[in-house]
Amino acid sequence: MSDLVIIVRVQAKPGLEAALVAAQTALVALSRQQPGCIAYELHEDLNQPGKVVFYERWQDRAAWEKHLAGPHSAAFKAQAGDWIADLEMLEMRQVG
Template sequence: MKTRALFRGQAVLLGVLLTLVIPLFFLLSIFLLPLPAWADTDDVANQSIIVAGNIKVRPEKRQEFIALSQTFIEPSRSEPGCISYSFYEDETEDNKFLFFEVWRNRAALDYHFQTPYFHEFVEKSPDLLVKAAEIKVYKIAGFETL
């Protein structure tokens, strides 16, 4: 009888160990141990896209270009994958404008390219420009804050 009671006590202890202690250890390890490099899920650091556009506008179309550009700044900034979206006038060169955009990943930028306001800009802007826009897309491998 003593042997059965001892065995039953060990079985209960083993059951407690399996149902409480091991899952608790597993949960603590998730929060306390660092993630391996391959498990890094920081989209901003590993997958972000920067778009830098330089646009030279015909002097007589300057105001029309600014008005057109301003129509899609806020909708672009409201897109879920947009981290930042800025439009500047170059102070060093007349009628030159700059777009500087940061997107969470390539899928977010591709979505932006499908929006009606982007299509409107692509359709209307060539008549306003001196030459085709110079647009570069950069993939971010990482960054550090200074």
């Protein structure tokens, strides 16, 4: 498979959980409209508000990189980038 799977784990700073999740939810709707987006999902931890995991599947790396360079990604970073306490991103491929 040539698909690119991105898993991003994010933790909001204390007191900013709801604001960050709201901004992330808006990003999901815009990202799903991007060319090459196969899946773009946001999941919040049931026991820890503001701890989320993004599951993204892109047609290829070029589509993902175009998404990252797009205006919606830049607007999100400008608005909510400082609300993030911790972030881990994995670039993956499906093997089974």
